[in-house]
Amino acid sequence: MSISNAIVIGAGIGGLSVAAALAKRGIAVTLVEKAAEITDIGAGLQISPNGLAVLQALGLEAKLTERAAVRGQAVVLQDYKVGRQVARIDLLRGSADRPYYFVHRADLIDTLYDAARRNNVSIELGAEVVAVTPGSPARLRLANGSLRRAELIVDASGLHSKTRLLLNPDSVGQFAGQVAWRAVIANEISHPKEAHVTMGPGRHLVSYPLRAGRLINLVAVEERAAWAPEGWSIADDPANLRAAFSSFGGRAGDMINAVDRCTLWGLHLHPVADVWHENGVVLLGDAAHPTLPFLAQGANLALEDAWVLAKLVDTLPADQALRKYQSARHARVSRVIKTAAGNAKRYHLHPGVVRSAAHLGLRVASTVAPGTMISAFNWLYLHDVTAARNA
């Protein structure tokens, strides 16, 4: 082991998983989180086989299913007017023996929080970090004025990370020209255990069941010119969502009409950070590489990062470990994030020849060769950072 102690900033999925993974390897970990309590914030997350590999290696899959994670059976692309199926990607084929789960973010946070506590991570809530200084030891300052030092500081404070800006002063996000409403509704339409992507001109709706099928998670994305702030908890009037999706019929229309509370999130494109570490300080998860949601990989990439970083820190001198961590992760996360950004265009084609041809191509592919649809994602889902060759 190259270090004996570390501080992790942020009790999100990245922070809690890296804290648990480091502590499991015998490193003394303190985790500082600005929120005063771990609350039920957030809604649906998709845990794909690549992220699940890390949860399995941490021994947490059973805990997740006890908390009513839903095993996803397919991703279905459908047209907006009446919900006609355009393509079906069967998740039960091809992804080896690893399921694909739909989970409530709060349930995954609880599972990781318990794992961190079981491994003796010391968790401080209501502890906002206001400054981080690389060095030996690395240091940080909390909003209450107290100073902390550690051999390693992992910044997992999410997309507004100040450390990302400290290490990458030019790394500024840009409004992507899209907004996403997020909502959770009761499952009164017997939504199958599938993720449905209902595609309309300039907009699409993603829906999938949560908590043993009792709830449905909705993410409704619209292209728009007017800037909107980037945040998870900004409330909006459901009437705006209904107006934007008034042309959606079938079950998609019914689900939109059932929304009584929603949030609005301005989607921003951020470059993957060029510099992930400096002298005992390192970025992880959204702090290093925020992503658009169109491939559902934000949480999965954070889990992958956590495993790789803990493994390298455990086996190499810290400076080498941090270099190797960035070089092991940069190309992978860049590819995922670029693919996610491309999906928005595919889902939002406007009526015309290109849209018809694209839909026809998807329909033919999913009917004639259903296995090829999922195998196109092998590079994403079969990537297992816990396998010996990747570790």
Ligand SMILES: Cc1cc2nc3c(=O)[nH]c(=O)nc-3n(C[C@H](O)[C@H](O)[C@H](O)COP(=O)(O)OP(=O)(O)OC[C@H]3O[C@@H](n4cnc5c(N)ncnc54)[C@H](O)[C@@H]3O)c2cc1C
């Ligand atoms: C409140 C919230 C709700 C979300 N809901 C969803 C959702 O419904 N669906 C979805 O797909 N994704 C959601 N996400 C995003 C998703 O969890 C992340 O994209 C992904 O899991 C990567 O997580 P992360 O750990 O890198 O960052 P995050 O999940 O953003 O976690 C960062 C953590 O750091 C804490 N923090 C931030 N600044 C400081 C500071 N200065 N000092 C101390 N602590 C700090 C934050 O409070 C947060 O707990 C949500 C994120 C948040 C924070």
